[in-house]
Amino acid sequence: MFSPFSINFESPTQWHGDLPVTSRYTAGIALERFFIALRDEGKILGIRCSRCSKTYVPPTLFCPQCLTELQEFVDVGLHGEIYTYTISYRNLDGSLSNAPQVIAFIKIADGGIIHKIEGIPPHQVFIGMKVAAVLKPTAERSGSILDICAFKPFG
Numbered sequence: 001m002f003s004p005f006s007i008n009f010e011s012p013t014q015w016h017g018d019l020p021v022t023s024r025y026t027a028g029i030a031l032e033r034f035f036i037a038l039r040d041e042g043k044i045l046g047i048r049c050s051r052c053s054k055t056y057v058p059p060t061l062f063c064p065q066c067l068t069e070l071q072e073f074v075d076v077g078l079h080g081e082i083y084t085y086t087i088s089y090r091n092l093d094g095s096l097s098n099a100p101q102v103i104a105f106i107k108i109a110d111g112g113i114i115h116k117i118e119g120i121p122p123h124q125v126f127i128g129m130k131v132a133a134v135l136k137p138t139a140e141r142s143g144s145i146l147d148i149c150a151f152k153p154f155g
């Protein structure tokens with residue numbers, strides 16, 4: 001059985017076998033609605049604060065500026081703009097990747113999403129580039145951010 005008291009922090013080690021799961025992360029009310037809309041309707045939802053005239057993506061239940069409780073979900077479309085990006089030459093496990101991959105923060109309304117950029121050589125990506133989400137086919141969506149395959153340039 002796993003015990004946090006048996007870890008020696010002075011000596012790095014590795015774990016063989018299963019890791020115990022003691023809790024689950026929940027998306028919360030606003031993000032759950034975001035993921036359901038993405039899965040079932042192929043929409044990216046934001047939430048509007050009429051007091052601040054801002055639309056947050058992804059949606060949150062309270063305005064981060066004025067703390068008003070928010071309820072006005074809005075379809076913000078599938079388009080955005082690259083706010084910043086990086087080029088990764090490694091896979092998630094740290095191994096070298098076969099091809100460089102562009103990861104970007106895509107500004108959508110007054111927020112945005114971090115996701116992959118595809119359909120363009122990495123050296124041609126630039127800040128301010130207009131991009132659009134490419135979604136998985138409806139039957140393959142699971143209510144995850146990976147229901148968006150990637151963002152690709154448009155226009």
Ligand SMILES: [Zn+2]
Pocket residue numbers: 049050051052053063064065066067068
């Ligand atoms: Zn507000």
